[in-house]
Amino acid sequence: MTNSLRRVAPQLWVAYSLTLLCLILLALTSQDGITLDRVLRILSNAAPLGVVAVAQTIVIINRGLDLSVGPIMNTAGILVALMSAAPNASLAVTIPIVIVTGAAIGLVNGLLLAFTKIPPLLGTLATAAVIQGIYSLVTRGQPRGLIPAELRELADGRLLGSSFSASLVIWIGLLIVVGLLMGRTVAGRRFYAVGTNPRASWLSGVPIRSHTVFAYVASGTLAAVAGILLVSYSGAPSLTAADSYALNSVVAAVIGGAALSGGAGGMAGTFAGVAVMSFLATVLNSFGIPPSVQLIVSGAVLILMLFVNGRISRARSRT
């Protein structure tokens, strides 16, 4: 028992302590305390961030960073609206096409970063600019189309009369599946190996380039799913709605103990990261604090967690 407890990364303890703290804060600041239903509702609204944080975590574990997730999410939203407006459009066709588009953008990122030594942050920043330019050009700055009612049901509807919304189930499902794949299978553990030491992995026969490419393809795919969830939640496509998700997904992953030097972090931590951020945002909202302060808070939390996690891993490597 103590052995298995010790195997839990200290960053994970920090992340879940923070989650508990935010939960207590949430209970204290609202009049009727917290109910399971309310917590589930908050988490369900955080599903787009949750899914994109899963994407970001995969890339960060692989020692990368994907800043193009925001524009990919916008692209997904715009595409969904555009294709649904066409006559005899059906979601069964639209959604696969949108997801494949996300994967294709991820493939471009992956090939770009795997075969050159361009730093991931700058490379994805550049592709983000290109994607933004392209969809602004196509939509002429004014996204059109409509969001079908079935999609709205994804965010608002409750599954089988329970308090779980469909988007929450999608997020948690993806989280568990990706978490198990990354943590429990050989193929998944290889991403950790590549992130921890690319050269050693290469020497032991792990094809590091295809892992990098795959990480970005997975990230693009999941970002497109997150974009669909976001647009079904907001009900309107937008050129800028998802811009903050690049920063926020990194913050969520870092709170959850993902180190940007690669090889650390996991889906359990990232879940805590998303929970902390959505609880904190709810607390701030309940005080009528404007979004600009929330921007300050998420930036400050990122700096603090980078500092704390840096200290923890340095202290651990010393012993």
Add this chain to the structure above:
Amino acid sequence: MLKAISTTSVRSVTRAGFLWAVAIVVVVMAAVLLPAFRTPVSVNSLLASLAPLLLIAIGQAIVVIFGGIDLSVGAVAGMATVVLSLHTIVPGGAPAAVALAVAAGLVLGLVNGTGVLLGINPLLMTFAMAGVVQGIALLLQVVPDAGTPFDLVKVLASSFGSVPAFALVAIVALVLAWLWMSQSRTGRVIQAAGYDQRIATRLGLPVRTATLIAFGLSGAFAALGGLAIVARTFTADALVGSSSVIDSISIVLVAGIAITGGVGSLLSVLPAAVIIAVVGQSITLTGTDAYYQTIFKGVLLIAAMGLYQLSGSTIRLPWCLGLRARDRTNAQASRELKE
């Protein structure tokens, strides 16, 4: 053999000759192909848009030569425009607001530097700071009674003939920064730290002070760039600098300043900025969709980074999420053995 790394020598200036030639060709081509480009109004607007690009790129170049990077320049520039609009509240009026804007930039830069000293990756530190600064600027933007000080902005936006005052300021600042970087003790320490931070530290050079100076200057130059933006647009907007990040990094990379630090000449920032500004101006003048400019910038950034790889030099990436320190020194040692 160590290559010459002095950056004021005639040789290092002539090494950038290709870049200067490209810049001149771009200007001449634009002037020949676009009659509208040759008008005084167009020249004025070109130089007015060159000034903020140049000022922000100087700060970015200093940080990159130090071996870091500053992703908060856009937010700081936006912040400066907003601080300027607070002149109605600040005691001392508009001149005090200008001083306050630059001081705010300096302080934010120092905060970045402090974070880096605490062991946070510069990329992420400045990325997170960009969020914080943008939030603060958005908060300040909604302060009632604030407004752009028109009398002051008219002074800032004054021009001599078709040369805006701020363009002159930017070019003078660039030359001063270039001389400072290559001839002063501190400038040399920044270059040395960028070339190899560990060796610079072991030689007893004041690397920690240099960190603060490099990031502080970047913040101050970004704030100056913000003022140059106000002189052009006459509005205070927290988000106005959002394209400055990608612009300044592209300019620095096109200027041949190695993203790994320690190599490159600040003076080459000028032709690089001219290329970007002239292409932007041509896109506007030909009535091409402005969104092509965004695409162009992204592609240019990728191309500039890719070119470094093709140029064959092994890249050490001190701040990026690349090889670990040990792998790096090994690679370096084996490279030096070969040479």
